[in-house]
Amino acid sequence: MKIKTLGIQYLRNLGITTKFILWFLFISLVPLAIAIYVSYSSSQKVLQTEVKNSLLAVTDNKANQIEAYFQKRKRDAAALSSMSEVIDAIEKFTNIYRSVGRESLEYSAVEKEFRPMLTYYQKSLGYDDIVFISPDGDPIFSIQGKTELKSLYEIALYKKSELADVFIKAKTSQEAEISNFEYYPLAQEAAVFIAVPVFKGTDLIGVVVIQMSNKGIYEFVQEYSGLGNTGETIIVSKMGEDAVFITPLRFDSQSAFKRRLRIGSNSGREIQKALQGKNGSGISTDYRGQRVLAVWRYLPTFRLGMVVKMDTKEVFASAEKLRDNLLKISFTLLIVVVIAAFFIARSVSSPITELTHVSKIISEGELSARAEINTEDEIGELAASFNQMTDKLVEAKANVEQKNAEVEEQKRLLEEANRELDNFVYTVSHDLRAPLRGIDGLADILEQDYAGKFDSQGKDYLTKIRKGAVRMKQLIDDLLTLSRISRIKNPYEDVDMHELVNSIISRIEFDIKQHRVELNIASNLPVMCCDRIKMQEVFLNLISNAIKFSSKNKDINPRVEVGYNDRNEAHEFYVKDNGIGIDKKYHEEIFGIFKRLHTQEEYEGTGAGLSIVKRIIDDHKGSIWIDSEPGKGAAFFFTIPKALPEKKKIGEILLEEGSVSEDDLKKALKKQGIEEI
Amino acid sequence: MGKKILLVDDNSVDLLIIKRHLSHAGYNEIVSASGADEGIKKAELERPDLIILDTLLPGSSGFEICQTIREKYNQTNPKIIIMTGSVDAVDAVKARKVGADDYCAKTSDSVPLLEAIKKLI
Numbered sequence: 139m140k141i142k143t144l145g146i147q148y149l150r151n152l153g154i155t156t157k158f159i160l161w162f163l164f165i166s167l168v169p170l171a172i173a174i175y176v177s178y179s180s181s182q183k184v185l186q187t188e189v190k191n192s193l194l195a196v197t198d199n200k201a202n203q204i205e206a207y208f209q210k211r212k213r214d215a216a217a218l219s220s221m222s223e224v225i226d227a228i229e230k231f232t233n234i235y236r237s238v239g240r241e242s243l244e245y246s247a248v249e250k251e252f253r254p255m256l257t258y259y260q261k262s263l264g265y266d267d268i269v270f271i272s273p274d275g276d277p278i279f280s281i282q283g284k285t286e287l288k289s290l291y292e293i294a295l296y297k298k299s300e301l302a303d304v305f306i307k308a309k310t311s312q313e314a315e316i317s318n319f320e321y322y323p324l325a326q327e328a329a330v331f332i333a334v335p336v337f338k339g340t341d342l343i344g345v346v347v348i349q350m351s352n353k354g355i356y357e358f359v360q361e362y363s364g365l366g367n368t369g370e371t372i373i374v375s376k377m378g379e380d381a382v383f384i385t386p387l388r389f390d391s392q393s394a395f396k397r398r399l400r401i402g403s404n405s406g407r408e409i410q411k412a413l414q415g416k417n418g419s420g421i422s423t424d425y426r427g428q429r430v431l432a433v434w435r436y437l438p439t440f441r442l443g444m445v446v447k448m449d450t451k452e453v454f455a456s457a458e459k460l461r462d463n464l465l466k467i468s469f470t471l472l473i474v475v476v477i478a479a480f481f482i483a484r485s486v487s488s489p490i491t492e493l494t495h496v497s498k499i500i501s502e503g504e505l506s507a508r509a510e511i512n513t514e515d516e517i518g519e520l521a522a523s524f525n526q527m528t529d530k531l532v533e534a535k536a537n538v539e540q541k542n543a544e545v546e547e548q549k550r551l552l553e554e555a556n557r558e559l560d561n562f563v564y565t566v567s568h569d570l571r572a573p574l575r576g577i578d579g580l581a582d583i584l585e586q587d588y589a590g591k592f593d594s595q596g597k598d599y600l601t602k603i604r605k606g607a608v609r610m611k612q613l614i615d616d617l618l619t620l621s622r623i624s625r626i627k628n629p630y631e632d633v634d635m636h637e638l639v640n641s642i643i644s645r646i647e648f649d650i651k652q653h654r655v656e657l658n659i660a661s662n663l664p665v666m667c668c669d670r671i672k673m674q675e676v677f678l679n680l681i682s683n684a685i686k687f688s689s690k691n692k693d694i695n696p697r698v699e700v701g702y703n704d705r706n707e708a709h710e711f712y713v714k715d716n717g718i719g720i721d722k723k724y725h726e727e728i729f730g731i732f733k734r735l736h737t738q739e740e741y742e743g744t745g746a747g748l749s750i751v752k753r754i755i756d757d758h759k760g761s762i763w764i765d766s767e768p769g770k771g772a773a774f775f776f777t778i779p780k781a782l783p784e785k786k787k788i789g790e791i792l793l794e795e796g797s798v799s800e801d802d803l804k805k806a807l808k809k810q811g812i813e814e815i
Numbered sequence: 816m817g818k819k820i821l822l823v824d825d826n827s828v829d830l831l832i833i834k835r836h837l838s839h840a841g842y843n844e845i846v847s848a849s850g851a852d853e854g855i856k857k858a859e860l861e862r863p864d865l866i867i868l869d870t871l872l873p874g875s876s877g878f879e880i881c882q883t884i885r886e887k888y889n890q891t892n893p894k895i896i897i898m899t900g901s902v903d904a905v906d907a908v909k910a911r912k913v914g915a916d917d918y919c920a921k922t923s924d925s926v927p928l929l930e931a932i933k934k935l936i
Contacts, residue, residue: 571900576828578923583835607923
């Protein structure tokens with residue numbers, strides 16, 4: 139299952155060209171393969187039937203020829219045996235043999251009388267030998283017997299042999315009989331015998347045995363007309379347990395009586411079938427290991443098996459040629475298909491590639507690129523809408539850039555306004571301080587120098603004027619501090635927060651002791667990169683606030699806690715008190731300038747402290763918030779990012795402020811051996 | 816005592832108050848000027864032991880007057896204190912640079928000024 143999905147996945151990931159080629163191949167290959175298979179197999183069938191029929195005809199023809207050949211020999215033999223000279227000769231030979239035997243002058247005389255005549259017949263009829271056998275089974279004359287074959291007959295007659303068999307058969311049936319083939323290894327020859335009983339009147343006076351070699355039928359076997367280049371005829375005879383080839387083969391001229399196969403074995407099944415008296419046809423493998431189409435047949439008269447066969451290679455040669463031609467055409471067609479598929483695929487994929495290329499260029503930021511595809515088809519439409527989309531993108535980008543520029547401009551204006559406001563606050567504060575100083579100074583002098591001239595109400599008014607002046611001075615000073623926080627930038631440095639907090643504690647030690655504040659400072663305060671002076675301001679304000687608000691709760695001892703949490707990206711500090719707490723609805727606004735939630739009489743201070751703190755935290759890109767509920771104390775949390783955006787050098791800050799000129803700074807640095815700021 | 820002090824300040828109220836505080840502190844010989852030119856002239860004319868200069872004056876500043884006087888006499892006398900109503904500490908450096916002997920904040924009770932004077936005369 140997994141392999142299958144992987145395969146499909148692989149196919150999906152192929153390029154368009156490859157996919158096209160594969161599909162084209164698939165579509166053209168399948169019908170081609172079917173066509174080739176169908177035409178090949180049907181032509182094969184037709185050819186097989188045709189060749190089988192012609193082989194059958196050849197077989198019939200050969201069987202008839204062989205039959206006719208042997209019948210003729212048989213008839214010849216019968217005719218020979220009924221000749222009066224032959225009958226006379228047999229009678230004489232029998233009598234001489236019986237009375238004095240073969241080794242006698244009388245036998246020689248008889249032999250002398252008949253031999254020329256018999257030799258003549260033997261030669262003219264094409265026999266190998268003519269043998270006379272007495273009814274008792276004794277060989278009494280043989281044309282060849284005079285020489286080396288004499289003993290052969292003697293032996294042959296007394297043991298089981300084809301000659302003996304055919305003799306007995308003929309004697310019994312009183313008719314001409316034909317033997318099976320017999321092979322004589324010594325003479326390297328095969329023979330078949332025709333035995334004809336000879337009668338005088340009704341008395342059997344002997345048997346004439348004609349010996350013929352197997353060569354008589356060679357000519358039928360070696361006649362190859364109708365058998366093409368590989369067709370041949372095999373004739374086998376059963377000898378004992380073996381099927382023996384009795385004729386030469388087309389491809390093995392020495393096969394006669396040399397080649398044999400055991401009946402019941404796996405080889406030459408068609409030959410075995412023919413010998414078993416069966417007729418048939420089919421495809422099998424021959425003695426050479428070739429595939430052949432064979433027709434087999436039994437020749438009952440002579441108990442021979444005949445197989446006529448032809449190599450399938452030849453039989454199916456035309457089918458194979460047809461198939462080969464079809465394959466060649468297919469192969470050419472396939473090449474054409476692949477090339478066509480390639481070009482068709484290219485016509486589809488190249489605009490897509492072009493589009494991909496263009497979109498890559500565009501994605502790299504080159505927005506002026508456009509797809510140049512001018513066709514009217516779907517891909518052309520795609521390219522057109524792609525170009526439209528890019529146009530819109532350019533438009534949108536221009537819009538965004540314009541908006542960004544607007545935002546930048548607004549930011550710049552805002553910053554300028556802020557700076558102006560800060561400058562304004564600075565100037566105004568200073569301008570306000572002068573008359574205030576006058577009011578307070580004069581009121582002070584009045585109090586001191588003219589005390590006697592005021593009644594108690596006058597003195598009270600004077601006190602109120604002084605109180606107002608002091609309060610106003612506080613407000614102005616806070617305002618100045620706030621504007622200074624924004625105007626003055628100190629360099630960031632690594633500050634040990636423990637040291638910093640402790641320095642604050644020592645500055646407000648008086649307050650702590652006076653209010654008996656239980657102060658708890660965490661031991662894990664880190665070393666942090668920040669503006670040291672401003673960070674002091676932060677802790678001073680937060681701790682002072684905490685002391686101020688917790689010490690007014692008369693029921694409990696004031697307790698202030700300074701703590702720290704490591705928040706991966708940022709340092710988180712908190713200052714907690716157990717004071718009066720702050721209602722949630724004020725949590726946002728308490729950081730605004732001069733936001734006081736209490737009257738002047740309840741708590742002293744101007745309310746600028748928290749807005750100073752917030753401004754410093756903002757400057758450090760951190761954030762500040764409060765966690766508090768009325769009556770449950772308050773906790774101020776703030777974070778400072780660990781990676782501060784910039785660590786300005788003091789020189790840069792001084793330059794920015796305009797409190798030092800570039801030349802002066804360079805000179806000053808050179809003195810200290812520093813080249814660059 | 817018997818030291819002569821020249822006070823240069825354009826703010827008449829401040830002049831009034833400082834004079835009062837100085838006389839209370841026992842400095843009775845006080846000359847005042849409300850502008851830079853007048854201040855320089857009086858410094859020449861009156862030969863004070865101490866000159867107190869406000870930083871912000873119309874058309875000029877205490878630093879400039881200080882520098883002018885120092886250039887003219889090229890000596891340590893008279894003593895000069897530069898006094899400012901501003902809260903920034905940057906001016907202290909500037910004051911030293913132009914040859915002032917001390918620098919102080921201007922307050923309604925003149926305490927920082929009196930402390931500075933005590934150190935010098």
